[in-house]
Amino acid sequence: MTAAMVHVFRRSRHVPVYRSNIYSRSAILDPYPHYRAMRALGPVVWLARHRLYALPRYAECKATLRDDDTYLSGDGVAANALTNRLARGTTLNSDGAEHERRRRLVAHRLMPRALRGLGDAVDEQAHRIVDTAVRRGTVDAVTDVATALPLAVVPDLVGWPHDQRDHLLGWGAATFDMLGTANRQALTAVPATLQMLRFARRVVRERTVLPDSMAHELLSAADDGVIDLDEVPALLIDYIAPSLDxxxxAISSAIHLFAAHPEQWELLRADPALLPNAINEVVRFESPLRAFTRKVGRNCTVAGAGIPAGARVLAVYASANRDEHEWKDPWLFDIRRDAGRHVGFGNGAHACAGQGLARLETAAVLRALLDRVERIETVGEPIWAVNNIIRRLEHAPVRLIAG
Ligand code: HEM
Incomplete structure (x- = not known):
């Protein structure tokens, strides 16, 4: 760990302390016992190893995300100082009017209305992917099903050139690793993250973006003097980095969960109108993003605990989504519950700009599976990826049994 990566804050008195490393390999692979222990300690918990105030419960986590005057993103949302410096210039890392300005530039392209034209093409791709998988019978839900659609859809939409697309998955995962604490995972990810930034700068310099894409719109905004050309690389990364993993x-967790809970697949088959809520339940149950930080802009209290200006709070989306104070039997996967209020896509001003697209892709794959597959069976141990921020399966062998 380098000195540049460490945040230095002291704990307020009266805040319970959690001493475990929640970014250790074992905690990454099995985070839920840690989250449960943190929630049991209280609504605000000092993470001694990471020098952060964690908000593991739903109410405080959501309230903090909604109060973007006090809890700031402009100094970064990572759990280490180096990334927070490197990530300047993105929509994710900005506040107030600046955030609104950046978000207005291209986020409208991902609103459900704007995506409507894409629906048929995405459905077609999803059916092709699922047809091939069903013909094979036994497949890896991650590599054979879940990965293909985002890779086929998102880089074109963003306008990323065809060159270097093989790197996108690795670069995206590295970007997320760097948003965690300053551990070996994060340090190992530095070169790939810098490579991605360098490539984004080259794409802008050489104007190799795809026509009519989000990137093209950003370049036109720069040509018209609405934004600086220097701003474009970070804004490109804003959208490509979080769009794949x-x-x-979400897609692979959905398949894995329906294999593990065949009665839930039956429910969905019997009533496909449950699909949008089923996607919410997947994102609640296995939240793809674990946690991001905010810098505290002024002395404040959360649930009676004083937190000094300059400290960092950790909004633990994945813990809030399993908070027993908010959810009945949160450890049960049930597509009939009212899952829509989860914070898996964040909340407030920075709520996920790409959630419409993520829902569209996940729904397309699940619809294609509903059309063809009567039963999904687990046929081997699932393996979880090791990443500081992203919780996702690396491999999930399943058998797709056609109807
Ligand atoms: C299941 C899939 C996804 C999940 C769970 C997810 C989750 C999140 C979360 C939790 C945030 C809030 C960050 C914060 O509080 O600081 C966020 C923000 C964001 N996401 Fe997503 N995301 C997903 C897919 C996507 C996709 C497909 C894209 C782009 C194509 C995308 C683009 C963004 C952007 C640009 C932001 C920053 C918004 C802002 O700061 O105003 N996301 N996402």
Whole structure:
């Protein structure tokens, strides 16, 4: 760990302390016992290893995300100082009017209305992917099903050139690793993250973006003097970096969960109108993003605990989504519950700009499976990826049994 990566804050008195490393390999692979222990300690918990105030419960986590005057993103949302410096210039890392300005530039392209034209093409791709998988019978839900659709759809939409697409998955995962604490995972990810940034700068310099894409719109905005050309690389990364692993996580977790809970697949087959809520339940149950930080802009209290200006709070989306104070039997996967209020896509001003697209892709794959597959069976141990921020399966062998 380098000195540059460490945040230095002291704990307020009266805040319970959690001493475990929640970014250790074992905690990454099995985070839920840690989250449960943190929630049991209280609504605000000092993470001694990471020098952060964690908000593991739903109410405080959501309230913090909604109060973007006090809890700031402009100094970064990572759990380490180096990434927070490197990530300047993105929509994710901005506040107030600046955030609104950046978000207005291209986020409208991902609103459900704007995506309507894409629906048929995405459905067609999803059916092709699922047809091939069903013909094979036994497949890896991650590599054979979940990965193909986001890779086929998102880089074109964003306008990323065809060159270097093989790197996108690795670069995206590295970007997320760097948003965690300053551990070996994060350090190992530095070169790939810098490579991605360098490539984004080259794409802008050489104007190799795809026509009519989000990137093209950003370049036109720069040509018209609405934004600086220097701003474009970070804004490109804003959209490409979080667009793949997150959605791959949701699609593969959905398949894995329906294999593990065949009665839930039966319910969905009997009533496909449950599909949008089923996607919410997947994102609640296995939240693809674990947690991001906010810098505290002024002295404040959360649930009676004083937190000094300059400290960092950790909004633990994945823990909030399993909070027993909010959810009945949160450890049960049930597509009939009212899952829509989860914070898996964040909340407030920075709520996920790409959630419409993520839902569209996940729904397309599940609809294609509903059309063809009567039963999904687990046929081997699932393996979880090791990443500081993203919770996703690396491999999930399943058998797709056609109807
Ligand atoms: C299941 C899939 C996804 C999940 C679970 C997810 C989750 C999230 C979360 C939790 C945030 C809030 C960050 C914060 O509070 O600081 C966020 C923000 C964001 N996401 Fe997603 N995301 C997903 C897919 C996508 C996709 C497909 C894209 C782009 C194509 C995308 C683009 C963004 C952007 C640009 C932001 C920043 C918004 C802002 O700061 O105003 N996401 N996402």
């Amino acid at each position: 997150t959605t791959i996580s």
